[in-house]
Amino acid sequence: NKQVILKEYVSGFPDESYMSLNTTILPLKLPEGSSGVLLKNLYLSCDPYMINRMRKLNTPSYVESFEPGTPINGYGVAKILDSRSPNFKEGDLVWGRTGWEEYSIIKATESLFKIHDTDVPLSYYTGLLGMPGMTAYVGFHELCSPKQGEHVFISAASGAVGQLVGQFAKLLGCHVVGSAGSKEKVDLLKNKFGFDEAFNYKEEPDLDAALKRYLPEGIDIYFENVGGKMLDAVLLNMRVHGRIAVCGMISQYNLEKPEGVHNLMHLISKRVRMQGFIVSDHYHLYTKFLELILPHIKQGNIVYVEDVVEGLESAPAALVGLYSGRNVGKQVVVVSRE
Numbered sequence: 001n002k003q004v005i006l007k008e009y010v011s012g013f014p015d016e017s018y019m020s021l022n023t024t025i026l027p028l029k030l031p032e033g034s035s036g037v038l039l040k041n042l043y044l045s046c047d048p049y050m051i052n053r054m055r056k057l058n059t060p061s062y063v064e065s066f067e068p069g070t071p072i073n074g075y076g077v078a079k080i081l082d083s084r085s086p087n088f089k090e091g092d093l094v095w096g097r098t099g100w101e102e103y104s105i106i107k108a109t110e111s112l113f114k115i116h117d118t119d120v121p122l123s124y125y126t127g128l129l130g131m132p133g134m135t136a137y138v139g140f141h142e143l144c145s146p147k148q149g150e151h152v153f154i155s156a157a158s159g160a161v162g163q164l165v166g167q168f169a170k171l172l173g174c175h176v177v178g179s180a181g182s183k184e185k186v187d188l189l190k191n192k193f194g195f196d197e198a199f200n201y202k203e204e205p206d207l208d209a210a211l212k213r214y215l216p217e218g219i220d221i222y223f224e225n226v227g228g229k230m231l232d233a234v235l236l237n238m239r240v241h242g243r244i245a246v247c248g249m250i251s252q253y254n255l256e257k258p259e260g261v262h263n264l265m266h267l268i269s270k271r272v273r274m275q276g277f278i279v280s281d282h283y284h285l286y287t288k289f290l291e292l293i294l295p296h297i298k299q300g301n302i303v304y305v306e307d308v309v310e311g312l313e314s315a316p317a318a319l320v321g322l323y324s325g326r327n328v329g330k331q332v333v334v335v336s337r338e
């Protein structure tokens with residue numbers, strides 16, 4: 001059983017040397033007396049929050065640090081090889097929390113969702129139809145109360161979450177602008193995902209001026225993925241009664257000390273609602289989300305771009321690549337295609 005191990009806690013900016021590949025023996029049946037399920041992992045998801053689990057956390061968090069010397073874990077798509085759970089049987093396909101390894105024994109099966117619809121690519125359950133898709137849905141539809149014609153701005157817009165937020169907003173008839181870190185990503189936003197405007201934030205010396213240029217009437221909804229200077233610039237451009245879904249702040253995750261935010265006072269005069277959220281608090285809405293999104297995918301109204309690498313040995317580099325924007329679209333690792 002090939003595994004990706006966390007060698008030691010990450011300090012500073014991460015690179016793949018903090019992880020190593022290891023091989024152990026795992027029985028292809030659940031051992032006597034064992035509970036849960038035995039999984040064959042097919043696709044693994046690289047997600048930005050994982051870096052926080054690779055550090056020794058000094059403050060309480062909604063997730064715990066990984067244990068050095070053990071396989072890291074995250075979201076993935078897998079096939080059940082053996083089950084002692086009444087909810088799953090051999091051959092079922094699932095998505096949810098699993099190990100970064102070829103095979104995993106999962107005792108807490110409440111974090112696994114059965115996959116019923118296989119007319120779509122299975123890897124989509126690491127992204128569009130899994131945790132990041134739910135994040136886009138909850139953050140935009142449930143928290144931001146969007147209305148037709150509103151002005152929506154999304155940062156890290158071409159990523160796993162952002163590309164879907166933008167398409168949801170377009171389907172609702174909003175004016176949608178996104179920022180991303182390369183020309184290729186900006187082209188995707190405008191030509192593939194149907195954003196009205198997009199810009200490369202790395203080429204904009206003055207983010208406030210850029211936002212005024214692309215969103216001259218201001219921002220009703222900001223879907224926050226990056227934090228830092230972008231948030232400060234957005235605060236200067238919010239409209240009265242605007243909403244900000246604070247989904248993530250990836251620009252801050254690898255800093256020793258987070259940057260200060262200076263323009264929060266604008267929340268008052270503009271009566272802006274700014275709300276953080278954790279997607280796993282909202283998984284009871286998963287069926288509602290699927291009912292909304294599956295028809296759109298099948299009718300071609302929603303498309304999805306993935307950045308797929310092959311093999312567990314490619315996983316460490318793919319994961320750390322998120323923090324320099326190397327991924328174009330949802331970062332997926334193929335462990336096995338069947």
Ligand code: NDP
Nearest residue numbers: 048159160161180181225247248249250251278279323325
């Ligand atoms: P992405 O697929 O968007 O990948 C991360 C992207 O972030 C990179 O490709 C890069 O894009 C951008 N980025 C990396 N470093 C920086 C930086 N220093 N400054 C600005 N941008 C940077 O990731 P996801 O779509 O999976 O996640 C997006 C956000 O959503 C993250 O902040 C994540 O933590 C958060 N999240 C929150 C959840 C919740 O429950 N609250 C659940 C899931 C995700 P570019 O080239 O455009 O810079």
